[in-house]
Amino acid sequence: MKAAYIEQTGSYEKIKVGDLPIPEVKSSEVLLKVDYVSVNHIDTFVRAGGFKTNMQYPFVIGRDAVGTIQKIGDEVTEFRVGDRVWTNSMGYDGRSGITSEFVAVPTNRLFKAPDVDERQLIASVHSSATAQILLSDILKVKSNKNILIEGAAGHVGTKLLQISKLLGLNVTTTSNQRDFDRLKKLGSNELIDYHQEISGIDELFDYIVDTSGKVDLNDNLNLLNLYGQIGMITAPKSNQFKFDVREFYTSSKSIKGFVxxxxxxxQLRGAGRALNYGFENNQLLDDSILELPLEKASEAHRMLEEGLDHGKRIVLKVN
Incomplete structure (x- = not known):
């Protein structure tokens, strides 16, 4: 089978595209014929060796794929040959990646795909799962509370907005004014120009997530209500900060990081069920997509690393 793989970590130039054996299917796995894979920043970190994880060489790259089941293991009962499915937790921690014509996937990391555009689905999965787990499992948000999403027009930002609305939150977003109409359609209750100083906002929030890494952490801490929480999915640009420790702990505020x-x-299985509910209702499927062939896997990594994706989600067509 054709696959994109590496024989050692390093530059995107280390990615090779060639023939590897079709994997054997264990009793609790299925053999997936891959249609599309998404290319995410975490894929570049794993390939480069920046995200340390167990891998066996040749190591097939990538973690998120959608396709059709070709074969099932002896113990598999919940899936059938011909089912359209997706997965989003391969390619690290000892598991082979998915940028190949065929991949063996454990059934506990597999979800049936709703009848929606496959490219849109797999382009959405990484950002949507991040947003779902952060809100539901890390912050444990409660309905009718107020959340501020900074940099809401990006991939994760739009998913945080949509899932926040599904969870019953009142959402305030910051973005460029040109994105206001789009974010309003997605459910933002209040829109703020990101050029405005955050410290000048009068409202207080129960939850704050900065997707951009451009907002001073202390400014966000000052915008939290009693028991308020900051969900951190990227570090502030300076990677350093100072804050009023007494006010922080006496107000029972907290900062929770998540990757x-x-x-x-x-958590992944809970997120998968929630995402499928959104997909079935035509939600979370709003990304602009750049489609490339499997042979362009190295180019896709280069584009992400050099910021040449122009705000689009990169998807590789495999079969």
Missing amino acids: ISHASLE
Whole structure:
């Protein structure tokens, strides 16, 4: 089978595209014929060796794929040959990646795909799962509370907005004014120009998520209500900060960091069910997509690393 793989970590130039054996299917796995894979920043970190994880060489790159089941293991009962499915937790922690014509996937990391555009689905999964787990499992948000999403026009920002609305939150967003109409259609209750100083906002929030890494952490801490929480999915640009410790702890505020590669299987499965509910209702499927062939896997990594994706989600067509 044709696959994109590496034989050692390093530059995107280390990615090779060639023939590898079709994987054997264990009793609790299925053999997936891959249609599309998404290319995410975490894929570049794993390939470069910046995200340390167990891998066996040749290592097939990538973590998120959608396709059709070709074969099932002896113990598989919940899936059938011909089912359209997706997965989003391969390609690290000892598991092979998915940028190949065929891949063996454990059934506990597999979800049936609703009848929606496959490219839109797999382009959405990484950002949507990040947003779902952050809100539901890390922050444990409650309905009718107020959330501020900074940099809401980006991939994760739009998913945070949509899922926040599904969870019953009142949402305020910051973005460029040109994105106001789009974010309003997605459910933002209040829109703020990101050029405005955050410290000048009068409202207080129960939850704040900065997707941009451009907002001073202390400014956000000052915008939190009693028991308020900051969900951190990127570090502030300076990577350093000072804050009023007494006011922080006497107001019972908290900062909770999250990266999806450390999500538990239980969290991933809960997110998968929630995402499928959104997909079935034509939600979370709003990304602009750049489609490239499998042979362009190295180019896709280069584009992400050099910021040449122009705000689009990169998807590789495999079959």
